[in-house]
Amino acid sequence: xxxxxxxxxxxxxxxxxxxxxxxxxxxxxxxxxxxxxxxxxxxxxxxxxxxxxxxxxxxxxxxxxxxxxxxxxxxxxxxxxxxxxxxxxxxxxxxxxxxxxxxxxxxxxxxxxxxxxxxxxxxxxxxxxxxxxxxxxxxxxxxxxxxxxxxxxxxxxxxxxxxxxxxxxxxxxxxxxxxxxxxxxxxxxxxxxxxxxxxxxxxxxxxxxxxxxxxxxxxxxxxxxxxxxxxxxxxxxxxxxxxxxxxxxxxxxxxxxxxxxxxxxxxxxxxxxxxxxxxxxxxxxxxxxxxxxxxxxxxxxxxxxxxxxxxxxxxxxxxxxxxxxxxxxxxxxxxxxxxxxxxxxxxxxxxxxxxxxxxxxxxxxxxxxxxxxxxxxxxxxxxxxxxxxxxxxxxxxxxxxxxxxxxxxxxxxxxxxxxxxxxxxxxxxxxxxxxxxxxxxxxxxxxxxxxxxxxxxxxxxxxxxxxxxxxxxxxxxxx
Numbered sequence: 001x002x003x004x005x006x007x008x009x010x011x012x013x014x015x016x017x018x019x020x021x022x023x024x025x026x027x028x029x030x031x032x033x034x035x036x037x038x039x040x041x042x043x044x045x046x047x048x049x050x051x052x053x054x055x056x057x058x059x060x061x062x063x064x065x066x067x068x069x070x071x072x073x074x075x076x077x078x079x080x081x082x083x084x085x086x087x088x089x090x091x092x093x094x095x096x097x098x099x100x101x102x103x104x105x106x107x108x109x110x111x112x113x114x115x116x117x118x119x120x121x122x123x124x125x126x127x128x129x130x131x132x133x134x135x136x137x138x139x140x141x142x143x144x145x146x147x148x149x150x151x152x153x154x155x156x157x158x159x160x161x162x163x164x165x166x167x168x169x170x171x172x173x174x175x176x177x178x179x180x181x182x183x184x185x186x187x188x189x190x191x192x193x194x195x196x197x198x199x200x201x202x203x204x205x206x207x208x209x210x211x212x213x214x215x216x217x218x219x220x221x222x223x224x225x226x227x228x229x230x231x232x233x234x235x236x237x238x239x240x241x242x243x244x245x246x247x248x249x250x251x252x253x254x255x256x257x258x259x260x261x262x263x264x265x266x267x268x269x270x271x272x273x274x275x276x277x278x279x280x281x282x283x284x285x286x287x288x289x290x291x292x293x294x295x296x297x298x299x300x301x302x303x304x305x306x307x308x309x310x311x312x313x314x315x316x317x318x319x320x321x322x323x324x325x326x327x328x329x330x331x332x333x334x335x336x337x338x339x340x341x342x343x344x345x346x347x348x349x350x351x352x353x354x355x356x357x358x359x360x361x362x363x364x365x366x367x368x369x370x371x372x373x374x375x376x377x378x379x380x381x382x383x384x385x386x387x388x389x390x391x392x393x394x395x396x397x398x399x400x401x402x403x404x405x406x407x408x409x410x411x412x413x414x415x416x417x418x419x420x421x422x423x424x425x426x427x428x429x430x431x432x433x434x435x436x437x438x439x440x441x442x443x444x445x446x447x448x449x450x451x452x453x454x455x456x457x458x459x460x461x462x463x464x465x466x467x468x469x470x471x472x473x474x475x476x477x478x479x
Contacts, residue, residue: 350361
């Protein structure tokens with residue numbers, strides 16, 4: 001009897017231990033998967049709001065290409081306009097890349113992608129206000145346009161797109177951007193009222209039809225009332241928006257060094273070279289000529305518009321060619337972030353534009369009521385160095401219709417204090433910036449003091465050059 005009772009006790013104890021072990025594993029108190037070198041269990045990590053700017057390290061060229069295309073299909077998550085209830089929005093400055101466009105380069109001896117650049121509201125992708133936008137753009141005689149801007153078309157209209165022309169997709173992308181910003185900044189925060197004036201806006205674009213048309217599409221759905229008489233579009237001849245501060249020899253020096261880095265990486269990529277050789281045979285031209293035609297620009301157009309890659313009598317360019325070239329492009333972007341050459345170029349290239357941004361914010365913080373909404377319509381070569389200069393290293397290369405937003409807020413409890421938020425494609429990247437990455441650890445406010453941004457632009461940007469001013473940094477040769 002004693003033996004039997006002892007056996008039953010041990011059996012019950014074993015069952016209890018087994019139950020506790022399973023329960024602990026279920027609650028993740030005991031690891032059931034191997035622990036990685038960083039000490040974290042990969043399957044137990046949880047994110048409440050996944051950060052779109054920090055993807056897994058594995059490069060998926062097809063996924064990245066889809067992100068780059070930015071096809072307007074589903075509603076986009078946006079964090080613009082979020083602040084404590086006692087904060088007042090004082091100003092917004094927006095830097096955009098133009099929307100989807102036709103290629104700038106053509107692959108020799110192949111048929112150009114058959115894409116229609118006329119605007120048809122019943123063709124996808126579309127927008128509820130596309131038809132009204134077309135009608136309004138045809139009545140733009142009262143607008144004030146600087147220089148050559150007045151001779152540019154206000155919307156795309158060719159049945160076969162011209163090189164670099166904005167497509168219907170590109171127009172819709174910025175109609176959506178404008179609508180999204182309107183819902184936040186106009187409807188919610190009343191940044192501009194129905195009786196807004198031209199002095200409250202500062203609008204600037206490069207002299208390309210695709211940037212002008214992108215700006216107009218965004219403004220059409222953003223403004224409380226799109227009035228041509230109040231639209232004063234300024235022409236910026238420089239793609240880095242350096243205005244009257246473009247003389248910077250060291251900026252050009254670092255850009256040349258960066259281009260040498262790009263070349264060195266390219267020639268070391270054997271897979272890329274094999275792909276270029278194979279593609280050159282298909283189209284019947286020397287490999288060097290194919291490489292010079294920048295085939296990725298053209299292939300991305302085929303990809304984004306779901307058009308078959310070009311074929312010749314010798315064969316077809318296929319997805320494997322596309323993947324290798326796109327993968328190299330992504331590897332190049334990654335190395336560019338690791339090396340400092342592009343960063344040094346970016347600091348000098350973007351200071352004039354960032355300095356204008358800071359000066360406007362300071363004037364508004366002092367009580368000025370002019371230029372409270374600013375729009376710069378630009379290119380990937382404009383946004384990319386700005387992101388790098390700010391220290392936002394995890395941001396992707398600017399997609400079509402990318403937007404970078406600077407918000408200025410006034411503390412309602414302490415009206416003399418002003419703060420900024422920086423958002424990239426709707427994601428808050430304020431604390432990814434080099435000048436404010438540690439501030440959130442010691443503050444409960446979800447934004448950065450304006451003074452930190454001012455100090456960065458006016459002084460800290462030049463420390464890496466052992467300089468105290470933009471002029472000195474531009475002309476001081478490295479030791």
